[in-house]
Amino acid sequence: MSDTPFVVVEGLHFSRGDKEIFRGVDLTIQRGRITAIMGPSGTGKTTLLKLIGGQLVPDAGRVLIDGEDVHRQSRRALFTMRRRMGMLFQSGALFSDLSVFENVAFPLRVHTDLPEAMIRDLVLMKLEAVGLRGARDLMPSELSGGMARRVALARAMALDPELILYDEPFVGQDPISMGVLVQLIKRLNEALGLTSIVVSHDIKETLTIADYVYVIADGEVMAHGTPQSLDLDQDPRVSQFVHGEPDGPVPFHYPAVDFTTDILNAGGGR
Amino acid sequence: MISRITHLGRRGCELLEALGRAGIFMAQSAVGVPSREGWHLWLRQMHFVGVLSLAIVLVSGLFIGMVLALQGYTILVDFGAEQALGQMVALSLLRELAPVVAALLFAGRAGSALTAEIGLMKATEQLTSMEMIGVDPLRRVVAPRLWAGFVALPLLTIGFSVVGVYGGYLVGVEWLGVFEGSYWGNMQASVDFIGDIGNGMLKSLVFAVVVTWIAVFQGYDLVPTSEGISRATTRTVVYSSLAVLGLDFVLTAMMFGGLS
Amino acid sequence: MKRSKMMELGVGLFMLAGILGLVFLGLRVSGLTFQAPGDTFRLEANFANIGGLKPRARVTMAGVTVGRVSAIELDTDWYDARVILELDGDLEGKLSRDTTAAILTAGLLGEQYIGLTVGGDPETLAGGDTIRDTQSAVVLEELIQQFLSNMISD
Numbered sequence: 132m133s134d135t136p137f138v139v140v141e142g143l144h145f146s147r148g149d150k151e152i153f154r155g156v157d158l159t160i161q162r163g164r165i166t167a168i169m170g171p172s173g174t175g176k177t178t179l180l181k182l183i184g185g186q187l188v189p190d191a192g193r194v195l196i197d198g199e200d201v202h203r204q205s206r207r208a209l210f211t212m213r214r215r216m217g218m219l220f221q222s223g224a225l226f227s228d229l230s231v232f233e234n235v236a237f238p239l240r241v242h243t244d245l246p247e248a249m250i251r252d253l254v255l256m257k258l259e260a261v262g263l264r265g266a267r268d269l270m271p272s273e274l275s276g277g278m279a280r281r282v283a284l285a286r287a288m289a290l291d292p293e294l295i296l297y298d299e300p301f302v303g304q305d306p307i308s309m310g311v312l313v314q315l316i317k318r319l320n321e322a323l324g325l326t327s328i329v330v331s332h333d334i335k336e337t338l339t340i341a342d343y344v345y346v347i348a349d350g351e352v353m354a355h356g357t358p359q360s361l362d363l364d365q366d367p368r369v370s371q372f373v374h375g376e377p378d379g380p381v382p383f384h385y386p387a388v389d390f391t392t393d394i395l396n397a398g399g400g401r
Numbered sequence: 402m403i404s405r406i407t408h409l410g411r412r413g414c415e416l417l418e419a420l421g422r423a424g425i426f427m428a429q430s431a432v433g434v435p436s437r438e439g440w441h442l443w444l445r446q447m448h449f450v451g452v453l454s455l456a457i458v459l460v461s462g463l464f465i466g467m468v469l470a471l472q473g474y475t476i477l478v479d480f481g482a483e484q485a486l487g488q489m490v491a492l493s494l495l496r497e498l499a500p501v502v503a504a505l506l507f508a509g510r511a512g513s514a515l516t517a518e519i520g521l522m523k524a525t526e527q528l529t530s531m532e533m534i535g536v537d538p539l540r541r542v543v544a545p546r547l548w549a550g551f552v553a554l555p556l557l558t559i560g561f562s563v564v565g566v567y568g569g570y571l572v573g574v575e576w577l578g579v580f581e582g583s584y585w586g587n588m589q590a591s592v593d594f595i596g597d598i599g600n601g602m603l604k605s606l607v608f609a610v611v612v613t614w615i616a617v618f619q620g621y622d623l624v625p626t627s628e629g630i631s632r633a634t635t636r637t638v639v640y641s642s643l644a645v646l647g648l649d650f651v652l653t654a655m656m657f658g659g660l661s
Numbered sequence: 662m663k664r665s666k667m668m669e670l671g672v673g674l675f676m677l678a679g680i681l682g683l684v685f686l687g688l689r690v691s692g693l694t695f696q697a698p699g700d701t702f703r704l705e706a707n708f709a710n711i712g713g714l715k716p717r718a719r720v721t722m723a724g725v726t727v728g729r730v731s732a733i734e735l736d737t738d739w740y741d742a743r744v745i746l747e748l749d750g751d752l753e754g755k756l757s758r759d760t761t762a763a764i765l766t767a768g769l770l771g772e773q774y775i776g777l778t779v780g781g782d783p784e785t786l787a788g789g790d791t792i793r794d795t796q797s798a799v800v801l802e803e804l805i806q807q808f809l810s811n812m813i814s815d
Contacts, residue, residue, distance in 0.1 A: 181529075184533055186529065186532060186533070210535040210537075211535070213532075213533055213534070213535045214535050216533065217533075218530065218533040220526045220529065220530050221526070222525050222526055224525055224526035224527050224529065224530035225527070226522075226527055226531070227521075227522070227525070227527065237534065237536075238534045238535070240438075241534065241535065241536050242535060283530075286534075444668065444669055444672050445665075445668065447672045447675070447676075448668045448671055448672050451672065451675050452671045452672060452674075452675045455675060484767065485772070491690050495686070495690070552676075553675075555679075556675065556676060556678075556679030556682075557679075559679050559682040559683050559686065560678065560679065560682055562682070562686055562690075563682040563685050563686060566686075566689075566690055585689065586726075587772070588690055588691075588692075589689075589690065589691060589692025590692065590717065590718065590719055590772065591717075591772070592690050592691040592692070593691060593717065594687055594691040594693045597691065598683075598686050598687065598690070598691055602683075
């Protein structure tokens with residue numbers, strides 16, 4: 132593995148309406164590693180993936196993938212660039228009108244002129260890798276949430292991308308399928324030499340597979356390092372998040388005026 | 402007072418912006434070279450918006466033709482002019498009722514379904530994931546639906562007219578006893594192929610473009626939540642019904658208004 | 662695969678039905694005919710008053726439709742109406758020169774049409790000829806006026 136970073140995010144600013152989501156985020160994602168981006172819900176982690184994928188345009192800053200600025204590409208070049216990326220969506224986002232087989236075959240049919248027999252072989256290979264070769268004729272509505280996500284993973288890998296973006300892969304999974312997914316991500320990354328970005332707030336699972344972790348809060352990178360170093364981090368905010376304590380510097384309460392004043396005011400205001 | 406005017410201005414700007422977005426959306430979707438794949442997608446949508454809407458359109462057409470004949474007869478018979486029944490049924494169907502009623506039914510049956518389907522695809526991130534795979538969802542999802550709508554509604558309107566004329570025949574000739582020869586003869590003497598059937602078809606084509614456009618755009622532009630989908634479906638039916646009725650007046654004035 | 666074949670068949674039938682429907686509307690409802698232009702011939706007839714006669718009105722003979730009115734214009738030589746009739750080609754050279762054309766009304770308020778009656782002249786009308794003997798439309802107001810003036814003079 133070379134040491135040149137595959138994805139570089141520099142001084143990223145993004146706001147939606149009046150709300151500032153990112154205020155200067157810098158990330159460096161090494162080739163062939165699993166990098167986790169974590170943070171409390173609502174910190175715009177999915178937005179970050181969309182910025183990396185070029186679906187949203189930042190207000191300032193840039194995103195380089197393999198040295199090329201994503202947001203400076205023409206529409207055509209961007210679509211070509213996306214062939215080198217796979218993205219696993221939170222809901223799986225399988226095409227509901229196509230069978231499992233056709234879903235995985237979709238990127239191949241769109242981007243290649245391979246003969247039908249070869250497409251079949253490739254699709255079965257990808258489905259075998261996620262353990263769902265037997266489910267090829269099912270429709271997405273017949274799959275469980277975990278299976279749908281595995282099919283989506285097979286689809287994301289169909290074109291042998293160099294980069295895979297995982298959007299909350301563990302949310303809403305039972306412990307077994309969660310374990311299966313953790314194993315899959317880890318194994319695929321090692322076997323295929325992929326670069327992976329995992330966005331998640333499931334700390335335990337993410338820390339077991341990640342090589343490097345960024346913690347984002349309040350629109351900025353709050354901490355970064357290897358899972359071990361974060362575990363030992365002295366910053367109370369980081370340790371609250373990593374150890375999952377309910378109250379601390381990140382408050383349990385939504386900002387409000389003092390409780391007693393609030394109650395008395397409401398009573399007297401009428 | 403000032404704030405009212407400001408509010409009005411803001412609504413105006415929002416309206417213009419939405420229209421602009423819809424226009425760009427339409428232009429990006431409707432153009433493009435159809436591929437073999439695209440042909441298949443179009444076929445599937447034709448089945449969905451066309452074939453599956455056929456039953457409701459034909460049944461409505463039959464009843465409307467029958468009612469027209471019944472009402473027309475009671476009025477015409479007072480003037481001893483019941484032999485003009487065929488003319489009345491055919492002209493009101495071809496010029497007005499078939500294009501308008503078929504378009505309204507189409508908006509309710511196919512338009513709302515199109516909105517909901519595309520909205521659901523948006524809500525489940527299917528459109529985004531398609532984009533990430535490197536496929537333009539406008540081409541892949543929207544374009545076949547647009548073109549299917551453009552073709553299906555005029556065909557449905559033809560079906561509506563045929564069945565309506567036959568329904569008028571059933572009631573007028575078979576039941577009320579209007580002479581069969583004068584039913585068809587009067588109809589043929591007064592209906593002009595270009596002026597009546599052609600203009601009716603033209604109307605139907607305009608309605609097809611407007612209704613499908615509204616339906617598909619509402620689906621693509623909605624807020625991807627269950628509430629957003631239900632609102633957008635309602636908006637599709639309301640906007641397209643209003644657009645059809647309003648445009649019908651404008652088109653009628655342009656086509657038949659100048660004639661003596 | 663089978664399902665998609667069924668679907669294609671359905672769409673095919675749907676489109677075929679649409680086209681057949683349009684043909685039905687054309688032939689049965691608007692009475693469109695696909696006769697070659699050579700199958701008809703034209704006659705002219707001048708009327709003092711055509712009443713409510715319209716282009717495309719029927720031309721009949723003994724109640725049988727034999728043609729249509731193709732155009733109506735004002736003849737500025739005589740200031741009367743020149744009506745151009747389009748008649749079946751079979752009749753060319755068979756109508757006598759003293760054929761009369763009358764504007765008749767179907768029922769009290771029905772449409773107006775032209776009725777032709779053949780005379781006894783051995784000479785016949787050819788394409789482009791003019792029918793001399795014509796009978797104008799009955800205009801209700803004129804009838805009433807006549808009736809009233811007759812009453813008064815009585």
